[in-house]
Amino acid sequence: VTAPQITCPADVTIQVIEGTALTQVNLPAATAIDLCDANPIIENSFTTDGADASGMYPPGVTEVVFTASDASGNTSTCTTTVNIVENPPLVIQCPSDITVDCAVDTDDLGLTGNPSLSGFGSDNATISYTDAIFVPDTSCPQQVVITRTFTATEPGGQEVSCIQQITLTDTQAPTVVSKSGTVSLAGAPIYQFTGFEIINTALSADNCGS
Helix, strand or coil, rough: CCEEEECCHHHHHHEEEECCCCCEEECCCEEEEECEEEEEEEECCCCCCCCCCCEECCCCCEEEEEEEECCCCCCECCCCCCEEEEEECEEECCCCEEEEECCHHHHHHHHCCCCCCEECHHHHHHHEEEECCCCCCCCCCCCEEEEEEEEECCCCCCCCEEEEEEEECCCCCCEEEEEEEEEEECCCEEEEEEEEECCCCCEECCCCCC
């Protein structure tokens, strides 16, 4: 007259990408003991595999009912909840296009901008970038356009990319250092020039070029 004592596997919650049709869920087998029957029969409402309800589960909540029966026909039940939670896919948002002075270190993302991530897998994703450099005017090679491609990947296999454009421009005039001088030309007659400025090329400089 005593029904078997049945123990269900613990509830399960699995996070998946939105649009996933079915997800493999591996559940431990349910167990049961009975005073008079050493081997009570266990069945479940999801599969035909008895105590093992592992299988491909759809998105949302599935309640799996396990039933234990002994030789006398006594039964007992318990329930395991399998929750497959859909999440938006991984998304990467690039920083805005930017124009900076050609002396700026474009590898410093604190100056040019960092991308942001959202969606499933964003907490475990890694970000890398590659640069393609274009010089619109070869007579002014310090002014370039960098097309920066950011790529985010996460352990589940998702990979997404976005593009930022960085324009380098020369907006700062060169620094010119000069000094006064006197030049005498030997000969007859003698010509002497004073009070003019000589550019000191050793000390003159430009932030973006020579």
